[in-house]
Amino acid sequence: MKHYRVATIPGDGIGKEVLPPARAVLDRVGAHHALSFSYDEFDWSCARYLAEGAMMPDDGLDRIRHHDAVLLGAVGWPGVPDHVSLWGLLIPIRRGFQQYVNLRPISVLEGVPSPVARALPGEVDFVVVRENNEGEYSRVGGRVHEGTPYEAALQEAVFTRRGVERVLDHAFTLAGRRGGRLTSATKSNGIVHTMPFWDELVAERAAHHPEVAWEQEHIDALAAKIVLDPARFDVIVGSNLFGDILSDLAAAVAGGIGVAPSANLNPEREYPSMFEPVHGSAPDIAGKGLANPLGAIWSASMMLDHLGHPEAGAQVMDAVRAVLASSPVRTADLGGSAGTDEFTAEVLSRLP
Ligand code: ATP
Ligand code: MG
Numbered sequence: 001m002k003h004y005r006v007a008t009i010p011g012d013g014i015g016k017e018v019l020p021p022a023r024a025v026l027d028r029v030g031a032h033h034a035l036s037f038s039y040d041e042f043d044w045s046c047a048r049y050l051a052e053g054a055m056m057p058d059d060g061l062d063r064i065r066h067h068d069a070v071l072l073g074a075v076g077w078p079g080v081p082d083h084v085s086l087w088g089l090l091i092p093i094r095r096g097f098q099q100y101v102n103l104r105p106i107s108v109l110e111g112v113p114s115p116v117a118r119a120l121p122g123e124v125d126f127v128v129v130r131e132n133n134e135g136e137y138s139r140v141g142g143r144v145h146e147g148t149p150y151e152a153a154l155q156e157a158v159f160t161r162r163g164v165e166r167v168l169d170h171a172f173t174l175a176g177r178r179g180g181r182l183t184s185a186t187k188s189n190g191i192v193h194t195m196p197f198w199d200e201l202v203a204e205r206a207a208h209h210p211e212v213a214w215e216q217e218h219i220d221a222l223a224a225k226i227v228l229d230p231a232r233f234d235v236i237v238g239s240n241l242f243g244d245i246l247s248d249l250a251a252a253v254a255g256g257i258g259v260a261p262s263a264n265l266n267p268e269r270e271y272p273s274m275f276e277p278v279h280g281s282a283p284d285i286a287g288k289g290l291a292n293p294l295g296a297i298w299s300a301s302m303m304l305d306h307l308g309h310p311e312a313g314a315q316v317m318d319a320v321r322a323v324l325a326s327s328p329v330r331t332a333d334l335g336g337s338a339g340t341d342e343f344t345a346e347v348l349s350r351l352p
Contacts, residue, residue: 003036004307007064008071009089013043013281014291021293021344022071022300025316028351029304030317039318040067044089046077046281052145055088061096064272065297069303072276075297083279085152094132097271099264100163101170102130103302106230111324112255112334119230119253127178128250129171130243130266134163137240157238159194164201170267171237172209181233182206184216185242191217191228198239219246226250230243251278258292258333261299263306275299289339292331294320297347319350 008023010016026037042064044056046235057063064070070093075085093099106128108114110121140156168184175182184202186194199216206214217225220244226233226246230253238246248312249259260278275293285291297320304313323329329346331335 001036003038004068005066006037006039006069006071006303007067008039008041009044009075010041010073010083011075012047012077013074013283013286015045015075015281017073017286017291017340018277018293018296019073021340021347022296024344024348025297025319026300026304027350028348029312029315030160032315032352033309035309035312038196040064045075045332046080046085046238049080049084049088050077053178055085056092061092065097067272068307069120070272070274070302071296071300072274074277074279074281076281087180091137093274094264096148097135097264097274098133098268099266099271099273100131100133100167101263101265101267102132102243103263103265104128104130104237104243104251105261105298105302106250106254108230108254108278109259109297109321109324111326111330112259114253114255115228118228119255124254125233126230126250127172127174127235128243128247129167129235129237130247131167131238131240132243133240134158134160135240137191137239154340157194157241159197159240161201164198165205166267168205168237169208170265171235172205172212172214175212175214175235176209178234178344180212181220181235182212183233184214185219185222185236185238185246186216186336187219187242189218194239202237222246223249226253231256246280256292256333257295259294259298261295261302263302263309265306273303275303275306278316289341290332291340293340293344294331297344303326315351319347322350323347 011018108119108124136157138158141154183245257279264274299314301313329338
């Protein structure tokens, strides 16, 4: 029996509703693979911020540093500015634990309607690799001439050679393993310092991965192509901002944000990696038992992959695929009438 300690951060709104399904799936599939999980729950959230003035305690990172993985629901709540939840919790964990790879698989699953006619099940299956630690999400900058007609805001993006190289190497290696191609998102025609540097490093790293065919696309054209011809992609790598935008776009193409998973990886395994659905806390449906737990369940399957149990991870996704392809049970965002628990029970019933 292999045992894992998982730190769970349910967060706000439906974050608290989608984590129990993810845990139930992990426990069920784990039992079949001689894996056991214990969960330590942390109440870090906007609710905590409103009550205590901070999303998490000062020594938060130390409390979860020795866990094997972090499972996060969603953080964000009306009345708490988004930058508070982002900079008060998500970014400290991503950066503090050097989770520099943000992995977002995009697959059109049979039975999940896509708003894009050419996004066909089985044909669209790619991964967005987002740089997760630096780039455009930077604190460098500020305001000048405040309160005058000359007021201006300056924002510096920070691209380091080491930071870009390591995420590119991860993306090229992944593309090599998938036997496919890599597309790099750029904008070096308009952004004249950071993006040409990014392009240069892509070409440099490509030379170390001769087995991978690669191309680069300007972010605007790439966004259009993801909508018009999503099946042509295999691995897309982008900076923090470009990767963020593309992965939400691609998630929508694949049938909705309630389905989309993500992994924040520290590939060296010096620190725990964090797994979270792409969706937010969805205040409009929170507390009603209506949330689609699929994004969280899929994220748990990515956690199993990362912990070295890809066969268990695949079994989870097989169960999910089976439910969507052959049962009418699904949540309202996918056109069904099931609640969170009913859908979860249906997935559990397809697991051994
Ligand atoms: P945040 O700022 O936390 O990212 P948001 O308002 O940008 O929040 P979401 O919370 O992801 O975005 O919600 C966007 C819409 O998608 C809402 O109408 C919400 O109800 C719906 N939604 C998001 N996740 C789910 C889910 N898991 N199941 C069903 N509907 C969902
Ligand atoms: Mg959002």
